[in-house]
Amino acid sequence: xxxxxxxxxxxxxxxxxxxxxxxxxxxxxxxxxxxxxxxxxxxxxxxxxxxxxxxxxxxxxxxxxxxxxxxxxxxxxxxxxxxxxxxxxxxxxxxxxxxxxxxxxxxxxxxxxxxxxxxxxxxxxxxxxxxxxxxxxxxxxxxxxxxxxxxxxxxxxxxxxxxxxxxxxxxxxxxxxxxxxxxxxxxxxxxxxxxxxxxxxxxxxxxxxxxxxxxxxxxxxxxxxxxxxxxxxxxxxxxxxxxxxxxxxxxxxxxxxxxxxxxxxxxxxxxxxxxxxxxxxxxxxxxxxxxxxxxxxxxxxxxxxxxxxxxxxxxxxxxxxxxxxxxxxxxxxxxxxxxxxxxxxxxxxxxxxxxxxxxxxxxxxxxxxxxxxxxxxxxxxxxxxxxxxxxxxxxxxxxxxxxxxxxxxxxxxxxxxxxxxxxxxxxxxxxxxxxxxxxxxxxxxxxxxxxxxxxxxxxxxxxxxxxxxxxxxxxxxxxxxxxxxxxxxxxxxxxxxxxxx
Numbered sequence: 001x002x003x004x005x006x007x008x009x010x011x012x013x014x015x016x017x018x019x020x021x022x023x024x025x026x027x028x029x030x031x032x033x034x035x036x037x038x039x040x041x042x043x044x045x046x047x048x049x050x051x052x053x054x055x056x057x058x059x060x061x062x063x064x065x066x067x068x069x070x071x072x073x074x075x076x077x078x079x080x081x082x083x084x085x086x087x088x089x090x091x092x093x094x095x096x097x098x099x100x101x102x103x104x105x106x107x108x109x110x111x112x113x114x115x116x117x118x119x120x121x122x123x124x125x126x127x128x129x130x131x132x133x134x135x136x137x138x139x140x141x142x143x144x145x146x147x148x149x150x151x152x153x154x155x156x157x158x159x160x161x162x163x164x165x166x167x168x169x170x171x172x173x174x175x176x177x178x179x180x181x182x183x184x185x186x187x188x189x190x191x192x193x194x195x196x197x198x199x200x201x202x203x204x205x206x207x208x209x210x211x212x213x214x215x216x217x218x219x220x221x222x223x224x225x226x227x228x229x230x231x232x233x234x235x236x237x238x239x240x241x242x243x244x245x246x247x248x249x250x251x252x253x254x255x256x257x258x259x260x261x262x263x264x265x266x267x268x269x270x271x272x273x274x275x276x277x278x279x280x281x282x283x284x285x286x287x288x289x290x291x292x293x294x295x296x297x298x299x300x301x302x303x304x305x306x307x308x309x310x311x312x313x314x315x316x317x318x319x320x321x322x323x324x325x326x327x328x329x330x331x332x333x334x335x336x337x338x339x340x341x342x343x344x345x346x347x348x349x350x351x352x353x354x355x356x357x358x359x360x361x362x363x364x365x366x367x368x369x370x371x372x373x374x375x376x377x378x379x380x381x382x383x384x385x386x387x388x389x390x391x392x393x394x395x396x397x398x399x400x401x402x403x404x405x406x407x408x409x410x411x412x413x414x415x416x417x418x419x420x421x422x423x424x425x426x427x428x429x430x431x432x433x434x435x436x437x438x439x440x441x442x443x444x445x446x447x448x449x450x451x452x453x454x455x456x457x458x459x460x461x462x463x464x465x466x467x468x469x470x471x472x473x474x475x476x477x478x479x480x481x482x483x484x485x486x487x488x489x490x491x492x493x494x495x496x497x498x499x500x501x
Contacts, residue, residue: 092263093500095340096175096328097439098167100279102138102321102426105166107174110436111443114451115473119305119425121319127285134297136304137283138321138427153234156221158200159281159322163432164231165238167324168194168275172239175328176340177273182239184338190273191243192232193262194326195254197431197487198282200226205286231279243271251487252392253351254278255325255434256495260349262329272334277435279324291320294359298395308428309455310393310421311400311463318394321427325435327442332500344442347480347496348379354490361402367492368406368484375482375494376410385480386411386496388450390441392484393421394428403484404463412467418476420469424454434485434493441481441497450476 099105102120103113113120120138129135145154148166157165172182182190207222224230229247236245244265248257255278262276282288291297298317300307308319335342352374354367361368376383389407393400404419411417422437429436444450453469480498 090267090269091332092266092329092346093332093335094327094343094346094442094497095330095335096171096173096177097343097442098169098171098174098277098326099324099436099439100140100143100163100167100170101323101325101429101436102140105143105170107439107443111440111447111451114422114425114440114443115447115449117425117452117454117471117473119308119454120321121304121307121425121427123301123304124283124288126283129285129288132288132292133299134288134292134317134320135301136298136307137288137319138323138429139283140322156219156225157234158203158225160196160198160200160279160324161225161231161234163281163322163324164194164196164279164326165235167277167279167326167435168192168235171275171277171326171328175330176338177328181338185273187240188242189271190239190241191262191265191271191275192236192239192241192245193247193258193265193274193276194232194235194324195247195249195258195278195431196228196231196280197249197251197254197278198280198287199228199249200230201282201287202284205284235275241275244274249431250491250493251489252394252428252430252433253485253487253491253493254280254431255438256349256483256485256493257351257491259327259329259346259434259438260351260493260495263346263349266329266331272331274329275326276329277324277326277438278429278431278433279326279435280430280432281322282320282430283322288320296359296396306455308395308424309457310391310395310424310453311404311459311468312395312456313458313460315395315397315400318396318423319427321423321429322432323426323429323436324432325429325437325439327435327438342500344445344497345500347381347498348375349493349495350374350378352492354492356490358490359488361399361486362490363402365402365406365409367490368403368486369409371492371494372406372410372482372484375496379480379496381480381496381498383411384414386482387414387416387418388441388444388476388478388481389417389419390437390444390481390483391419391421392423392433392486394423395421399486401460401462403486404460408464408467417467418450418469418474419467420450420453422451424456425451434483434495437483437485438495438497441483444476445478445481445497445499448475448477449473450478
């Protein structure tokens with residue numbers, strides 16, 4: 001992790017260099033172009049320049065400039081295209097899983113707790129929330145970064161980054177990607193795409209408090225450690241992975257967006273291995289207070305384990321949670337060549353937008369239905385093949401029903417269909433929700449069991465209890481699993497997994 005400091009320095013130096021280039025306005029236009037592109041040395045970013053004539057002398061018009069650049073780059077682009085594998089031939093599989101959740105930090109422990117109907121929701125202990133109307137959450141009570149994150153960085157980082165890095169490295173370990181194995185990989189074809197909905201809320205909040213005293217009291221890392229992309233970046237620095245690296249933030253749909261985009265990088269031949277998923281740590285006063293202000297949270301403080309109750313008539317809002325869920329996605333032949341254990345195949349997915357309301361789903365569920373249909377088309381899967389849906393179902397009044405209606409509209413004719421909600425036991429992990437629910441979906445495929453729906457005591461009248469999993473785990477030979485995640489802003493996402501055939 002010692003490599004984390006130089007990139008930050010490089011960032012600052014780059015910012016300074018940019019300012020220096022901008023300060024050259026007093027020089028001639030021709031000289032300024034030469035200085036900014038080659039530093040006055042005659043060498044460009046593409047290597048030594050053989051033609052030492054001033055750049056301006058060759059740029060008589062923007063059209064001719066564009067033509068010259070196109071001609072210069074065309075041979076290289078053709079070579080890249082020839083090397084690119086046939087997209088249709090590249091299948092994507094899951095070879096590793098890592099979690100940090102209120103129900104455990106190991107994929108098997110996590111899923112065992114789900115199958116047994118154990119709830120991870122309890123009273124909040126991290127801070128005094130006695131003045132809040134909601135005082136419960138899916139809070140992680142015990143967590144250690146020992147062996148996963150360097151102590152110096154662990155003291156400075158926001159929890160969302162600690163969860164992200166830990167879950168990411170656990171996924172690598174789970175996938176048999178030891179340091180020895182990783183050293184044999186082409187690191188330019190390995191990437192990290194782990195997002196966050198909320199980012200470094202605690203780090204940013206602490207910076208605001210420090211600023212009340214003086215800017216000199218602010219943590220110099222408060223900006224980079226608050227941004228959602230830095231978790232993926234730090235993990236890539238630690239691993240030396242130089243492939244696709246960024247984060248996506250689409251509220252509660254974040255993980256699914258990251259997983260599908262990561263898979264597409266592999267499908268298109270841009271990567272062979274991708275770490276992907278989501279992480280969030282919103283359980284601080286400003287996070288809790290913000291969702292309370294939205295009137296989105298359950299206030300069933302007297303009985304925390306009963307608070308999250310998707311599709312039940314007694315539900316009164318969702319329960320916040322925290323943690324991370326990360327997958328190792330790998331190109332099938334690449335995984336076979338290294339003898340990896342393949343947990344499931346990633347078939348495809350889709351995104352849509354409701355374009356309707358910031359927090360409420362479309363009243364007709366059109367965005368959700370469209371998303372599912374597009375996911376099926378992308379995956380080449382028929383409706384009747386879907387027999388398990390891990391629903392987004394957060395325990396909100398309208399959200400649960402609109403999703404249920406869309407699911408029944410798409411798959412209602414399948415008598416084998418089973419639907420459940422992981423959030424009934426974990427609470428809503430915001431940007432990490434889709435990550436741990438992808439793990440739950442894959443574990444259902446592996447074990448042949450789907451976990452129960454907790455607290456479904458008085459189902460809504462329009463809900464067919466024959467479709468929903470009951471209060472106990474059920475045997476289910478999953479043919480194709482679909483996992484939904486939806487976010488504030490009308491972001492919809494659906495991804496599909498199946499046993500490898």
